[in-house]
Amino acid sequence: MKNKNEDPLDVYNDERLVTKRDKEAALDKLAELSQEMEKMRNEYEAENDAWWNGLSEKEREDAFYAVVKRIYKAELQDKGTYRYALYDVFGFDPGMYGRGMDCGYMALHNAIFDGEELVSMKGVNRFEVIDEKGRSYVKYLDKDEGIKYSLQDDNRTLKVFIDKLHWKEDL
Secondary structure, eight states: OOOTTSOTTOEEETTEEEOHHHHHHHHHHHHHHHHHHHHHHHHHHHHHHHHHHHSOHHHHHHHHHHHHHHHIIIIIISOOOHHIIIIIISOOOTTHHHHHHHTTHHHHHHHHHHHHHHHHHTTOOEEEEEETTEEEEEEEOOTTOEEEEEEETTTTEEEEEEESSGGGGGO
């Protein structure tokens, strides 16, 4: 039980007094762990770059082909999840999950998914704006019309252009 000499920030947790110093020590250890992980990640990056640079042209081409072939299968053919790609297509164990994030594969996976959805939107023939009142605006496109999208104002504004000329530029 607390007495009047204890720090008011001290709390009981599972019948054990957790002091402000305990919390600060834990946060310091967490910061040290984070720095050590960053150091290890940087060392791995350097080792990986050295490995890549030590490969022959043919070995780099083969590695590139093998990786892209698997990304293509997981992302575009099978339209799988990040885990599906890592575990089922590449055959990695769960330990690769974080490393896939570190090298940017999860971001790439998400960008491919979003990009595929955007490509699919190029074939729309009806545009609707729906709000709390229901369908506020509906436009059925003519055969020679298309939609072009633009993000503006620091990606806070979506503009949609329906026209007969410029929408084909991105196809």
